[in-house]
Amino acid sequence: MKVTFKDVTLSYDGKIDTLKHLNFEIPDGSLVSLLGPSGGGKTTTLNLISGLLPATSGHIYFGDEDVTKKDALARKVGMVFQNYSLYPHLSVRDNIAFPLKMQHVSRKERYAKAEELAKLVHVDDQLDKKPGELSGGQQQRVAIARALAKSPSLLLLDEPLSNLDARLRIEMRQEIRRIQRETGVTTIFVTHDQDEALHISDNIMVLSFGKIQQFSAPDDLYERPSNLFVAKFIGEPVINTLPAETLKADLQGHVPDEIFAKAVTAGLRSEALVPFDNGQGILTTFHATLAYKQKYGREATAALNYNGQTLLSTEMAGLPADQKEGDFFITKAGFFLFDEAGALIFGGEAHDQ
Numbered sequence: 250m251k252v253t254f255k256d257v258t259l260s261y262d263g264k265i266d267t268l269k270h271l272n273f274e275i276p277d278g279s280l281v282s283l284l285g286p287s288g289g290g291k292t293t294t295l296n297l298i299s300g301l302l303p304a305t306s307g308h309i310y311f312g313d314e315d316v317t318k319k320d321a322l323a324r325k326v327g328m329v330f331q332n333y334s335l336y337p338h339l340s341v342r343d344n345i346a347f348p349l350k351m352q353h354v355s356r357k358e359r360y361a362k363a364e365e366l367a368k369l370v371h372v373d374d375q376l377d378k379k380p381g382e383l384s385g386g387q388q389q390r391v392a393i394a395r396a397l398a399k400s401p402s403l404l405l406l407d408e409p410l411s412n413l414d415a416r417l418r419i420e421m422r423q424e425i426r427r428i429q430r431e432t433g434v435t436t437i438f439v440t441h442d443q444d445e446a447l448h449i450s451d452n453i454m455v456l457s458f459g460k461i462q463q464f465s466a467p468d469d470l471y472e473r474p475s476n477l478f479v480a481k482f483i484g485e486p487v488i489n490t491l492p493a494e495t496l497k498a499d500l501q502g503h504v505p506d507e508i509f510a511k512a513v514t515a516g517l518r519s520e521a522l523v524p525f526d527n528g529q530g531i532l533t534t535f536h537a538t539l540a541y542k543q544k545y546g547r548e549a550t551a552a553l554n555y556n557g558q559t560l561l562s563t564e565m566a567g568l569p570a571d572q573k574e575g576d577f578f579i580t581k582a583g584f585f586l587f588d589e590a591g592a593l594i595f596g597g598e599a600h601d602q
């Protein structure tokens with residue numbers, strides 16, 4: 250089911266707008282993540298989609314139908330939460346079948362559906378157990394199966410993996426992707442974890458301060474962040490930022506003057522600072538001293554001192570150990586300029602190729 254928001258605003262207290270004029274379209278059959286820091290408005294947005302929360306203004310459409318005034322039951326969404334919220338006294342079979350029981354579907358039919366869904370989420374060998382006898386990952390599989398029982402218009406998941414340990418989170422995010430592909434159900438997945446969002450989504454909506462900061466394909470967030478917030482939020486290590494003015498001499502002739510005049514902040518990904526021109530598209534050169542080099546496992550980082558700023562590079566592993574300074578290169582990919590409002594005004598060429 251396609252979901253469209255037209256100028257949707259939400260205020261909890263009638264004074265402050267928690268969500269400000271949201272406009273977006275989630276294509277039918279896709280998996281979209283809502284990604285952002287805590288308090289950014291992810292759960293609020295999800296609750297507006299589900300109908301648990303009425304919009305203060307604006308319109309919400311499922312397909313071509315205006316559902317703004319429809320309640321959660323009428324919207325027929327399936328929901329999964331961080332804490333599983335299974336019924337502890339019911340078996341796995343009865344938990345999955347529960348929504349169908351509420352709809353007075355016959356016992357035979359609802360158990361057949363429960364078994365089919367248990368197979369889909371790989372808990373078909375656990376049907377007679379109680380939730381308390383299952384691992385966290387298995388419980389979340391059961392919760393997903395239950396959410397799918399009513400053949401929902403949408404599957405909504407609010408930080409479903411946050412209670413699981415790191416290894417299981419990786420396994421489960423792949424499972425959610427697989428289940429979404431197999432069922433084709435339009436899925437909206439809330440997370441504050443960029444890695445999670447980048448790995449499973451067709452598209453990612455970055456939400457912060459109640460606004461959509463960017464809504465695009467995962468690679469675009471990294472290669473062409475629309476603003477400084479996204480540039481700093483996505484990527485590990487965090488992008489180097491410095492006053493654009495610092496780079497003025499080295500950018501002269503490489504960035505159009507009228508663009509540079511508006512630039513306030515420069516962003517340089519750590520892999521955009523390289524020791525040699527190896528043909529990957531060089532923007533300019535700069536002279537810097539090496540503050541330190543560090544190596545852990547496969548990763549080597551170096552800190553460069555440049556015009557009073559420190560820049561982190563992950564590409565300096567090949568330099569001689571005793572090298573103290575040198576002329577280095579900035580690649581076009583991973584170099585950005587932002588204006589006073591934080592909007593991207595230069596860079597993102599990697600995307601154009």
Ligand SMILES: Nc1ncnc2c1ncn2[C@@H]1O[C@H](COP(=O)(O)OP(=O)(O)O)[C@@H](O)[C@H]1O
Nearest residue numbers: 261262267285286287288289290291292293294
């Ligand atoms: N029921 C509520 N009443 C009042 N304010 C709320 C309520 N729920 C959330 N908020 C506020 O709305 C903002 C967004 O919250 P939320 O949507 O839960 O963010 P997220 O899920 O991204 O962490 C926060 O400032 C939060 O304090």
Ligand SMILES: [Mg+2]
Nearest residue numbers: 288291292293
């Ligand atoms: Mg939340």
